[in-house]
Amino acid sequence: MSAEGKKPRYMLVWGGLALLTGIEVATAFVVRKALEGFEIGHEQVTMLIILILLGLAVWKALLVALYFMHLKWESKALRWLAVAPLLPATILVVVVLMEYV
């Protein structure tokens, strides 16, 4: 892991995660209210909020995977192993969603 001598700064990651969670909750409520004040349709606001929230969630998940689960320091092969199941998972969800297209 930290064989290179440089210790990962876990507390910094923790702070980041806490901050991002706060931003998420704020986005879902406060930012939404604010955005609805503008001249954009309700649908578009919802879409935008969803995209922002998903982006934040992926960011948080990446922080956990890279730092807490040490993927940042692992070999390429192990990193591939970690992301490989996302392929069939995505296939399943996307293909079934095409039912509604």
Added chain:
Amino acid sequence: MATMTAEPSGIPVREEHHPQPFIRKYIFSTDHKIIGIQFLFTTLFFLMIGGLLAVMLRFQLGFPGEAMPGGSILPETMAPGGIILPEFYISLVTMHGTFMVFFAIMPLLVGVYANYLIPIEIGTHDMAFPRLNMISFWLFLISGLMMLSSFWVVGGASRSGWTQYAPLSANPDASGVFTGQILWCLSIAVFGFSSLLGSINYITTIVNQRAQGMTWFRLPLVIWALFITAILGLLAVPVLTAAVIMLLFDQTIGTTFFLPGGGGQPLLWQHLFWFFGHPEVYILILPAMGFVSEIISNGSRKPIFGYKSMVFAIMAIAFLGFIVWGHHMFQSGMNPRLGMSFMVTTLIIAVPSAIKVFNWMATMWGGAIKFTTPMLFAVGFVMLFTIGGLSGIFMAANPVDIYIHDTYFIVAHIHYVLFGGSLFAIFGAIYFWFPKMFGRMINETAGKIHFALTFILFNLVFFPMHGLGMEGMMRRIYDTSRYTHLSDVQDTNTMISIAAFGLFASGLYFGVLFFWSLFKGKPAPDNPWEANTLEWTLPSPPKHGNWEQLPTVYHGPYEYSHPDMDRDWLLQNERPDIVSPAHEVTIRKGEA
């Protein structure tokens, strides 16, 4: 890839060879070989159950409305006076499929042979996680017994087909089964966990524990097949587990995942089931292909033709296996555009299968073929699997599937693949590795009789089903006489049923032969088939822990008829320059 020079393995020799009490040695054993053998006995039992269910349902189809001989011992709720009731018939169909797929074929391939073969073919002491391995077996046994017990609960066993299409399966009012249905779901959930523990073990062991020199492209093809199968199981079975749990919730706590009344989607069940179900089909055939590759190369005394393309074909089948599931759903009301894409991927998957068949043929070409029992079963596999593969093209072409979907054409296809394919390969494997597992031989003549009976009766049973399908005979119907378009299928059905009873009898004959050989068979030499892979360097049966010192591998597993050798085989841990024609020595320790 990094290289390192050869040096004695740093892995400590495990504490072996101290006497263990019976319970630890044979019941709660962590030895991969014992666990493999435990799986073998249990799955042969479940195979017999599955066969017995088939005999009963074939009786109804062959002799509708007649009393089954001996059937009067069944309770009134199943077969009053020996006459099978429609609801019991559906239970029979459902449980035949369930037992054969989940509790016979799949664990025969994976539970038995992945456990038994992986450590002794890659050259290690045991699985990476022996205790998980033991738990996996016991969970499997529990789930199988749970499934079996559902016949005797109120309402009987599940009546929704092995595919458990919702809402029939999710709504007890529609199927008339409550407890049996819950048991089905629980059993499969437990089974899923057992299979998961197995997969973790197989993958970790193959990745991490290969002997020195056992590089990826020196692995026997059966190990490749089991490895890819484990990956398929790892990624596909959890989806089934999740789906089955949702189904269970629909039945019990009022959720509505698959119930349209509460906004649920019946087709979602089918998508989840077949997302598991199609990789499952390859779980059921890839290891069989692995066995056949071993046996055909061995029986032809010739290196396997196109080793690497065999490996890549396995990988291609596995990958494509995840994107073809919709071909089970062409007529399900799925978006027709999806039907189109699934048809294309399905047709493409025929290509790697074809490559494999041609490579086996090319392996036999120019060989010096020995007609051993395993070889006969392997050749039988190639001949029958080809039929199953070719009939698959009919249903892959979705316009034709409109007509033949859910008819006996499908039944013929699945049995050519799973019985003519997988089960023939399993029989071959049992004959091939029996000497190693139990230290005794199965009589060759008796084995060949078993092959001849099975081969002939199998074709008599299942080939005419293609014709029944062309007539339009639907699956899972209790009585064909209700339909005008099926007015002239009864004679064929009767003939099929009689042949099916014979097929079951040939299975029983095999059972007798198996147990007789267990005790009375001729003692087996270490390498009776003169094969190359590492397990044949061990005594028959191998000791706990397999090796005292781990072997070193110098070349691939199929060096038959090597020009530098007098004899026509070359073990993976032998070097031709050491095992010179002048003085043959076996490298195995302790025998020099």
Added chain:
Amino acid sequence: MSTHGAEAVQFEQTSFNVYDKKLGMWVFLASEVMFFTGLIGSYIILRWGASESWPAPGEVLNIGVTAGNTFLLICSSVAMVKAFAAIEEGDQKHLKLWLLATIVMGASFVGVQAYEYTHLIHEGFLPSSGLYGSTFYAMTGFHGFHVTMGVLCMIWVLGKAMRGHYTQENHQGVETIGLYWHFVDLVWIILFTIVYLI
């Protein structure tokens, strides 16, 4: 590589440079991804195709409590990683302390979830309350089950740590259970967003 090589045969590496337990855990996590895909994927599909509209965030569920609970789980994850960092230095005392903190926070998470459930059931929001109820309870319930299992395993690991089982050189168990714990945290991060906030 020649099969007829001289004495100094070169061998390609035949293992993965990752010890069995850790590799096994990653393989297990791969299957967990597929399990949660079954649940979360169903939720996405059912919600996408639902005919009636989905309740807005905060309408049924209490976001404030769960946001706090999310923070708790994140804290437990950082405690876990601190425990691992401690034993990497050979620091037994902090290993035990941080492990204990992880357990307490994990157990509290489950406790808060149980409180949330009783509250919701009291309000009349049940698994049988349509697709929303079905998917909510299935996803969060199975996540809670995973957390509970994690807490139990962690107690086992703590017991071993108490007996001085882990050393600076050998602490495979701590790292392996840590991977599981962070994965469960990661799943919650996704669930919190898509179930509570969207």
Added chain:
Amino acid sequence: MDWSLPLNISTQGVQIDNLFWLIFWLTAVAFVLVEVGVLWFLWRYRAREGHRARYTHGHLGAEIVWTAVPALTMIFLGIYSGRIWAGIKSPDSFPKDALTINVTAKQFEWNVTYPGADHVLGNDDDFTIRNRFEIPAHQPVVVNLESEDVIHSFFIPELRVKQDAVPGKVIPIWFEATQAGDFQIACAELCGLGHYSMRASVVIHEPEDYERWYNEQTGAAQTAAAD
């Protein structure tokens, strides 16, 4: 059983049957090639005294050939069947001037709903017949399939029609019969203990007979409504 497909009386059935026999002949060639090849090799290369197997690990050219030939065949089949599929199933393929009928399946019967005298479905004068499906020949028919309880499958072998009826969904299918006659609807999807007897009669009329039958029915329905 005579190893043939039953009588075909639909326009789509011609394409389906032709594709079936095309695949039959393609697979027959492969079948003979493999089975005869295997048997021939077994005989020709049986172990004999003084004969040693050829030591070869493969041949790239041969492998490319037997990868490419099946691949090309499959691509051809895919394109060919894709067009037929689109012509039957795609929403654009539905004829505009079709007669539209609703069929609702439930355990274990088929309920067929016809438009009333106004020739429009979905209002009060529609009439429903249980287990009897009457249609005209030489005219495209669209059936909107529904199910009340579990999944059933609407199967008329002679029309080469099969489609699951899924609760919660309305699935349209279409076909055109080319001759009159009496047939049956069968249920092709396991739907419970009465699955084996979930059948309904199909009566295909010549167009003028259908007209007469339909007028009788609407007349009857109107009388019934008036009562």
